[in-house]
Amino acid sequence: MTANRPRYLRQLRALLWKEALVESRSRETVLAAVIFALLILVIFSFAFDLRVDQAAAVAPGVLWVTFSFAGDIALGRTFARERDRRTLDVLLLAPVDRSAIYLAKLAAVVATMLLVEIVAVPASIGLFNLRVDGPRLALSLGLGTLGFAGVGTLLAAVTAHTRAREALLPLLLFPLQVPVILATVKSTAAAIQVPGGEAADAGSWLALLAGFDVLFLGLSVLLFDYAIADD
Amino acid sequence: MSEAAPPPEAASQALRLQAVSAHYQGQSVTKPALADVTLAVQPGERVLIAGPNGAGKSTLLRIAAGLMRPSAGGVWLHGVEPRRARQVIGYLAHATLLYDELTAQENLLFAATLYGVPEPGARVETMLRQVGLSSRADSRVDTLSRGQQQRVALARALVHRPAVLLLDEPDTGLDAAAFDLLEELVRDAESTVLLATHDLQAGARLCQRTVVLTDGRVSHHATSGPLDARDIERHVRGAAASA
Numbered sequence: 001m002t003a004n005r006p007r008y009l010r011q012l013r014a015l016l017w018k019e020a021l022v023e024s025r026s027r028e029t030v031l032a033a034v035i036f037a038l039l040i041l042v043i044f045s046f047a048f049d050l051r052v053d054q055a056a057a058v059a060p061g062v063l064w065v066t067f068s069f070a071g072d073i074a075l076g077r078t079f080a081r082e083r084d085r086r087t088l089d090v091l092l093l094a095p096v097d098r099s100a101i102y103l104a105k106l107a108a109v110v111a112t113m114l115l116v117e118i119v120a121v122p123a124s125i126g127l128f129n130l131r132v133d134g135p136r137l138a139l140s141l142g143l144g145t146l147g148f149a150g151v152g153t154l155l156a157a158v159t160a161h162t163r164a165r166e167a168l169l170p171l172l173l174f175p176l177q178v179p180v181i182l183a184t185v186k187s188t189a190a191a192i193q194v195p196g197g198e199a200a201d202a203g204s205w206l207a208l209l210a211g212f213d214v215l216f217l218g219l220s221v222l223l224f225d226y227a228i229a230d231d
Numbered sequence: 232m233s234e235a236a237p238p239p240e241a242a243s244q245a246l247r248l249q250a251v252s253a254h255y256q257g258q259s260v261t262k263p264a265l266a267d268v269t270l271a272v273q274p275g276e277r278v279l280i281a282g283p284n285g286a287g288k289s290t291l292l293r294i295a296a297g298l299m300r301p302s303a304g305g306v307w308l309h310g311v312e313p314r315r316a317r318q319v320i321g322y323l324a325h326a327t328l329l330y331d332e333l334t335a336q337e338n339l340l341f342a343a344t345l346y347g348v349p350e351p352g353a354r355v356e357t358m359l360r361q362v363g364l365s366s367r368a369d370s371r372v373d374t375l376s377r378g379q380q381q382r383v384a385l386a387r388a389l390v391h392r393p394a395v396l397l398l399d400e401p402d403t404g405l406d407a408a409a410f411d412l413l414e415e416l417v418r419d420a421e422s423t424v425l426l427a428t429h430d431l432q433a434g435a436r437l438c439q440r441t442v443v444l445t446d447g448r449v450s451h452h453a454t455s456g457p458l459d460a461r462d463i464e465r466h467v468r469g470a471a472a473s474a
Binding site: 007010011013014015017018021022025026085086087089090092093094095096229 | 317320341342
């Protein structure tokens with residue numbers, strides 16, 4: 001990458017452009033993820049009949065169950081679509097640093113998850129009657145999404161080569177995501193205001209989350225070449 | 232990819248396969264996809280890879296393209312492993328490998344940018360004109376006929392002026408006129424060509440020598456003289472009967 005940075009950036013831009021065009025014209029991943037997320041939220045809101053203070057305690061977990069499942073849809077599609085249509089060969093044949101492919105796929109998954117969150121967070125505020133600290137919630141969701149998608153994109157590349165990829169991806173992904181999910185749920189909870197309660201400090205959870213993000217993203221960039229390896 | 236050092240002569244050869252064997256997952260070790268295949272192709276040479284279904288033609292081309300690792304042996308393009316020689320490889324398969332949601336022009340522009348083609352827009356226009364699809368440049372690929380899609384795929388394989396062109400049944404979906412166009416473009420490209428096809432007459436017209444594969448092994452290797460499609464057919468039929 002460092003040897004030819006302008007070329008690397010041009011290739012990365014082309015890969016991002018391709019991801020955006022393909023998804024904007026097919027809309028199959030974003031639509032499925034958003035609808036799925038809204039369905040989960042509605043089911044939870046009917047299943048729990050909560051007072052406002054109870055809702056504030058449950059909402060962070062509900063939100064991250066929703067985002068994790070919606071993110072799993074986005075991750076499952078990102079390489080499976082390329083694999084099924086054999087367009088993955090086009091990427092593997094091209095003289096492109098594998099990290100550029102990883103970063104473009106990561107950006108596509110993060111963008112899908114953020115779109116889901118933009119729809120699902122206001123919906124959950126309405127359904128659970130929540131009061132939130134917007135900037136803190138945005139920071140928590142942003143860091144959590146990056147950590148989830150970072151390692152998820154790597155595993156999606158690994159499982160794309162397998163027949164049972166839809167079953168295998170969540171089996172590999174969720175145990176690895178435990179620290180990220182834990183830190184994200186805790187920091188999300190701190191951004192939801194409980195009536196009469198004191199604002200919780202999420203600083204240490206956010207720092208932990210940022211640390212996981214850096215670690216997972218760094219490892220994923222390094223390991224992606226092996227993950228995307230040929231037949 | 233290749234652990235072994237290339238033989239000294241590999242540097243002057245466009246493509247060198249040295250004792251290459253390949254197995255697919257779950258495949259019997261006693262019946263590999265390729266077994267001990269050695270092949271040297273000189274720069275500018277066009278070689279026909281013939282053989283019955285399942286003989287290993289596509290596997291050989293995928294290994295030469297760096298899309299698959301051999302389980303034994305080595306592969307070099309101009310003395311370099313395929314993974315380090317991606318810039319010089321053009322690959323056209325029977326599947327078009329195009330993005331359905333993108334237009335013909337966008338598919339080519341994407342490839343041209345990845346390969347660092349100078350002035351990609353102008354090059355893409357030229358390629359679309361050459362394959363006779365200028366008027367469909369802005370059409371999404373999934374609205375094109377199978378033959379038109381294959382012509383876009385041919386343009387994509389040639390857009391970066393590859394030194395080595397690997398053609399795996401490129402005639403899929405092409406009518407006679409379109410195949411003539413393919414022949415003309417491949418000749419004009421002056422690339423080294425490895426062509427796997429069941430259209431042996433077309434292959435004999437385009438190529439200078441032929442390799443017949445049977446059960447992953449080289450069963451016949453005609454190295455000189457003009458190719459005779461009937462002669463190749465005889466070897467392929469013989470290979471199919473013995474398989």
